[in-house]
Amino acid sequence: MTKHCCGPGYASPAEAMKAPREKLLYTIAIYTGTGIQKPDYLATIDNDPDSPTYSQVISRCEVPGIGDELHHMGWNACSSCFDDASMSRKYLLVPGVRSSNIHIIDCATDPRNPTLFKVIEGAEIKAKTNLSAPHTIHCLGSEIIISMLGDAKGNAPGGYLHLDKDFNIVGRWENSMGGIKFGYDFWYQPRHNVMVSSEWAAPNTFMPGFDLEEVGHLKYGREIHFWDFAKKEPMKTMYLGEDGLIPLEVRFHHNPDSSHGFVGAALSANIIHWWKDAAGEWQWEKIIDVENEPHPEWPIPVPGVISVILLSMDDKYLYFCNWLHGDIRQYDISDPHKPVFTGQVWLGGLLGKAPEVNGVKVTGGPQMIQLSLDGKRLYVTTSLFSTWDNQFYPEIRTNGGCMLQIDCDTENGGMKINPDFVVDFGKEPNGPSRCHETRYPGGDCTSDIWI
Amino acid sequence: MMRTVTIANRDNATFQVDHRKPLLDSLRANGVDLPYGCKYGGCITCAAKLTAGEVHQGAQVALNNRQISHGYVILCVARPMSDITLEIGVESHDKLYRNPFLDPLEPHELKPDIATPKDI
Numbered sequence: 011m012t013k014h015c016c017g018p019g020y021a022s023p024a025e026a027m028k029a030p031r032e033k034l035l036y037t038i039a040i041y042t043g044t045g046i047q048k049p050d051y052l053a054t055i056d057n058d059p060d061s062p063t064y065s066q067v068i069s070r071c072e073v074p075g076i077g078d079e080l081h082h083m084g085w086n087a088c089s090s091c092f093d094d095a096s097m098s099r100k101y102l103l104v105p106g107v108r109s110s111n112i113h114i115i116d117c118a119t120d121p122r123n124p125t126l127f128k129v130i131e132g133a134e135i136k137a138k139t140n141l142s143a144p145h146t147i148h149c150l151g152s153e154i155i156i157s158m159l160g161d162a163k164g165n166a167p168g169g170y171l172h173l174d175k176d177f178n179i180v181g182r183w184e185n186s187m188g189g190i191k192f193g194y195d196f197w198y199q200p201r202h203n204v205m206v207s208s209e210w211a212a213p214n215t216f217m218p219g220f221d222l223e224e225v226g227h228l229k230y231g232r233e234i235h236f237w238d239f240a241k242k243e244p245m246k247t248m249y250l251g252e253d254g255l256i257p258l259e260v261r262f263h264h265n266p267d268s269s270h271g272f273v274g275a276a277l278s279a280n281i282i283h284w285w286k287d288a289a290g291e292w293q294w295e296k297i298i299d300v301e302n303e304p305h306p307e308w309p310i311p312v313p314g315v316i317s318v319i320l321l322s323m324d325d326k327y328l329y330f331c332n333w334l335h336g337d338i339r340q341y342d343i344s345d346p347h348k349p350v351f352t353g354q355v356w357l358g359g360l361l362g363k364a365p366e367v368n369g370v371k372v373t374g375g376p377q378m379i380q381l382s383l384d385g386k387r388l389y390v391t392t393s394l395f396s397t398w399d400n401q402f403y404p405e406i407r408t409n410g411g412c413m414l415q416i417d418c419d420t421e422n423g424g425m426k427i428n429p430d431f432v433v434d435f436g437k438e439p440n441g442p443s444r445c446h447e448t449r450y451p452g453g454d455c456t457s458d459i460w461i
Numbered sequence: 462m463m464r465t466v467t468i469a470n471r472d473n474a475t476f477q478v479d480h481r482k483p484l485l486d487s488l489r490a491n492g493v494d495l496p497y498g499c500k501y502g503g504c505i506t507c508a509a510k511l512t513a514g515e516v517h518q519g520a521q522v523a524l525n526n527r528q529i530s531h532g533y534v535i536l537c538v539a540r541p542m543s544d545i546t547l548e549i550g551v552e553s554h555d556k557l558y559r560n561p562f563l564d565p566l567e568p569h570e571l572k573p574d575i576a577t578p579k580d581i
Contacts, residue, residue, distance in 0.1 A: 045551030108498030
């Protein structure tokens, strides 16, 4: 069993993999953009196969406002403060991208029924830091930083909001944004004194929806940035160009000694790999290129649109979703320069390969994913962002999103859809909602960083 | 000055509003339930369709010129210049969203800051 020293999380990725199986899942669900005038909420899902409420939403923690657009979320503490007995993984920080309100939800007092603990008002964040549109949350030891994609008026590049462990606003985390044009995701690897950040677009550009022409007008990102983590300023930018249009999720190896990391370029549908070479220089290469697919009714082939990537805790497998194609892929990245395609499943998507799964019509495509610590269960949801959903999958308004479980073969590679688990958010009590990022009480494969 | 706002898809309900205040604030103060997000004209959540009259919405940065030509207005920053008629809520969004790969924009249909004027 996991040896608990004192603080939250695990001593190492290998220890995390031995943690007990997750029995509760938290995912956000939105009504923003659906026409239903109800608050977005954090849904708690029972995924204990021995429980009578298995595969059902068992509680809903509504936020106070309407129209926040809950999206990503993060823990107040993770394995980065494993040695700190004063810390515990108790609160999920759940921001609204549109409202900039950050909801602090207590998930530990009663894990089956999380409750709202505090709200940091978007107005306070804007007034004190001139930032808006919160996205990715990582704790750094007992501190918390959040990538904010815009200034108070929704212009790029935004910056980083710094909170203390009691959720007070400290101010801006970064000392400089350098020449960075846009923000989105970030991940840090402190043993290399590095943070890598990626680029979506200004909130005023992406929030109303996706105009493809704006990519050509350089309104969307195509660079990634390497930061001097201690100095809190960017030190090197990599121009990815046409190979790296809209680079989104950033994942370093979980192994804290490794310099290897990956980012998925959504629109180019490529996986970009970076590493530090023998001379100490950061390098990058394209390692996976998803071909566009023909569509009977489209004048141009459909790009995959890689909306998320994720690494297993042992850094052996890379998973990603092609939200428009409708597939999730698994690659063995034991050699990160030479990925091996080992598994694929289809659900939803525009190519019509799997319109219905486990008795539920899948509207949208595979989008956010979360992997169990042992690497065997991958949870997937189907909604990307309300306005973008409305453009590509308009029927999601009436059908809602859904959550499925993919069983992953960690020995030989391979994936298959679990036939027993499906959560249909089209059947929610207040009407069809859409689910997005998922986390669980014990930490997961995108929350914990080792210092 | 007070203006009359008629909501076509709420049984033609009418409201008297101050022309200096954003329509979102005025209508919500009158009990109209409206979706909204950023409150600075950038996120499109509160878009409504103007079917008669004029508004001033110089602060909006969410709409492209095609959406503007379809009559969309951003209620959190739009102010009435005359008596107006609106369709509100998601029911009015039939032409707000389009698949960008299937239905591209012409250069003059982009957002105002990057659009190329159309030759007449």
